[in-house]
Amino acid sequence: MPERLLRLNAQLPVGAMDTRASGWWAMIFTVFTEAALFAYLLFSYYYLAVQPHLPGTFPEGGQPDLALALPNTIVLLASSAAVGWAQLGIEHGNRWRLVAGLGTSAVLGLIFLVVQGFEWAAKPFGLSATSYSSLYYVITGFHMAHVIVGVAMLAALTWWSILGYFNARRFAHIHIGALYWHFVDAVWLAVFFTFYLTPRMGLGA
């Protein structure tokens, strides 16, 4: 009989259980492919950055200002922390913490978007000024699109949490959504480093 071959526990969990859910595994590889997308975007930045340029055209308009970008980075990291706090909460069955954490992170995500809007509006160049301006708007735009998807995801998760869909055993959706949101925040660090720090380190012209 096969029992001898099967290393079976007495009980098998049923359904979308924590990191055993297929969706959780699917999100890991979605994050991989999204990370690759940003890697290629940033490759394009660096590839064009090392081509010959007239002085002052890469970055267009000189060093990008940190006044908004740095605090905004902290806002995004804080929203990741809020999601993490919510995740730990529901693992202990604390639904109030889940709702509060997810809601907070969604609001922080929105704040990030608004600040990014101001950042865009303050730029002295438009999308089609130079290759740098194209890179700037398209790469930060790709990231904002991901933030918009993430905020929508957090909003849905908050709503589902309010509806009482999750408890200390059933929270796979939360972990899956959180994985995406942590990725969106982490990839911002790469974008931030590329656009705001590498020119200060002497890359470009």
Next chain:
Amino acid sequence: MRAIPSVLAMVPLVATTSAAAPLRYLSGAGEKASPVVGLTWGVLLISLIVIAVIGVLLAGAIWRRPGQAWIKDSPGTLLQQGSGLDWLWIGVGISTFVLLITVVWTVRVLAQVQSPPVKPAVTIEVTGRQWWWQVRYLSDDAAREFTTANEIHIPAGVPVRMRLVGGDVIHSFWVPQLAGKMDAIPGQTNETWIEAAAPGVYRGQCTEYCGLQHAHMGMLVIAQSESDFRKWWSHQLTAPAEGSGKTAAGEQVFQMHCGSCHAIRGTDAAGAAGPDLSHLMERSTIAAATLPNTPANLARWVADPQSLKPGSQMPAPSLSGSDLKDVGDYLRTLD
């Protein structure tokens, strides 16, 4: 297995056709081409030997010990004799050896052909355009620079530096008898060099797909003795001989209808969109090595370029029959 006889069957075919194939590269005509020809033959022969050996082994494996005619209902008999892993060790071992030799040979030839043995005295800037080649001879003395098209004269026996520029889209410069390809890419300047051991005419072709008339974007490289080449260069700097009164009408038509795209030295025609036509009659072909430069072809081309090279940037001129004849007469004086 059937591929081997088909390889052998091709040999006479190659032999008969290759003599007449001006773009062949299993033979070369200069110091840059010859190490590459050697390497090409080397890897080609290695490849053919590999195909033959594997073909024989495969045929042997198949017909050595055929099994039953058809798989009978299960459970049939099975074999599990010998792991066969020694095949992998020996096969992969020999392959590794051959591949390493190829890498070493490749890197050596690459180093050999990367830069010319002596510094080239002549630098020619070739700009790929849809669908012809603009050729500019560079010199320290600006007065000795000039522009021509599609037929590139070089001194034989010495390396010549080629500077390649993409004038619109990407093209690729290739004269197989003299050297491998180098792309002409807009926004960057690529350098390569060519060398022809002996005087002769070598055909070239654009090899990066560049649009409708990619097929008709040929060129000729004409290698001459050093002294002939110098003479040719000096002659190019001059304006073509004044025509007689008979061609004045043609010249006028040319200025009016053709001069905004084509240039002829010593006249008001100074367009740069199409080939420079000074000394046109010294060229053996027209339309980027598409047609022999005969009076009849020239007349056909001027009258109706779109039927000879559909999509060409040269529009059909709206010229009367007599204008066409006059322009033809005029062009034939450009030597």
Next chain:
Amino acid sequence: MAATAYERPPSIAAEAPAVADKLRGIWATEPGFTGWLASVDHKEIGIRYIVTAFAFLVAGGVEALLFRLQLSWSNLGLLTPEQYDQLFTMHGMTMIFLYAGPILSGFSNYLWPLLLGARDMALPRLNAASYWVYLCAGVFLYASFAIGFGPNVGWFNYVPLAARAYNNGPNIDMYALGMVLLGISTTIGAINFIVTFLRLRAPGMSVNRVPILVWGTLTASAANIFAIPAVSLAFFLLWMDRNLGTHFFDTGANGSAVLWQHLFWMFGHPWVYAIVLPAMGMVSDGLPVFCRRPLVGYTAVALATIATMVLGFGVWVHHMFATGLPNVSLSFFSAASIIIALPSAVGVFAWLATIWTGRPVFATPFLFFASFIILFVIGGVSGYMTGSVPVDWQLTDTYFVVAHLHYVLIGINVFPVVGGTYFWFPKMTGRMMDERLGRWNFWTMFIGFNLGFFPMHISGLLGMPRRIYTYGDGMGWDWLNLITTLGTAIFGIGVLIFLWNVIRSMRHGQTAGPNPWDAPTLEWSTPSPPPPYNFAVIPVVASRHPLWEDRLGEDAERSHVGTGLVLEHGRETLGTTPVDADPNVILKMPADTLVPLWLALSMTIVAVGLALVSWWVIVVGGACTAASILAWLWPQATLGETADLPPEEATHA
């Protein structure tokens, strides 16, 4: 409610007719058109993929035959340059993107759960979406061609020729957006394969016991998730350059034409391996069956598959040797491109040794699998030649490369696929394909292929550039091209014989039974065709060849097929651990649904909006996409996603 209700002890039993009947009721697709549209059954989706991909193969073949006629002699005028350009571009795009990849997705979709001992793919709805998006992308890509504006600058679509300044019609926009859409399909399909591999292997099927086809598709999928973003991004940036005035590839504004080539080939070369490795896996699994012995060097072949892919990410520059790169870069990429032949050598010698030490049975699948070896070697050595930089400077962009890539794609993809069809057709339909027609089919394809494509090597060595719509009569290429045209026509007849055999055998083929080839792997333990639930009980695996164990006389444990885990509380399958495949979770599988179809259509609306640069169409499509995703992801009790118990568990509890 008690927390323990989220768990249950698995029951182990032999297959019983009552359980099978219950499972059929649970898993069967609703009859009728809506049921058909809503099906998430991997077998149904696999067959749709296969049929669609073969349809594109025929379309691409017709395109090829048309321009082969134009090339059969010098200075012919059967096609205008514009017609020629669209035809050769459509041919390349169709074969590489709409046939070669999807056909393998089709076979893998059909076969994977059966090979792995599972009831479906890990993400059945995603699987359905992957197919629908593929179909929409295919229709989208052909829509512009149908109205005379097909892509016309070659499948690798170099800028600036593809930029607005040189290509003002909708041709390239449609190509770009269609490719982004297709990239989504391929990516979600790839994710599904990876998760299925990691989670759905039958208990006991540790990573050293999976069939090589699974390794091939897994490796291809892993490559795809890293490679596809490069091309999707490149095409999207191009669309923006063309329509929104960005300057990524615009050399006039500090952009770079070579950036396109890097992004394209960072994708392009791994993709080439992605469309051959699963086909090589088919041979590795199918060939031994006809040699009546297990594959020689299983571990070496599996590792070689992975090694090929890893190296495959480091050779993209060999498509760009003539773009003016520094010498050190050329040497590195040249060496890498030559050394990548080594893992292929492992495969070749493993297959040779398998035949040599076996007793080959000359059935039609064997003919295709065995001949594949020599075609693979021919395509391999010509690839090795182009890996050598100085040689490549002569070979590249000539017909030698055309010959090479057709030996690779036809030799390593089409031949195994046709052989694989003969091999697995009995499983899919319950009937054998006709053996006599099979022989005709094989010899016509084999002779036609070599007659048509071998002379291309010689045209190439005689300097014939690729992508020319005609050539002069003094070039020495006439006879070779005539032979090529003739050979390709014969090859086309071979393909028609194949399709005829498929159609005829569906009705008139001999009844196959579960295991007509006496093959060793799990799919042959199911009835032909398999029931909707695949396995009435989840098998337990103890070796690579569960159905051959007794006769191979190994002293190891025996697999259990027909006795195993009974999972019948609704749509369920077993989730196992990624490496050792120990039981880990009982997964609730989704019911049939139309949502994947809505999602695909919504995304197509977005693509249409982008093609028209019409913001309101984009917004409508985007809203529909968001709504589809929300409906899809809404937590469901039946899937065990919410705090409420799934109904079946509640009743059983």
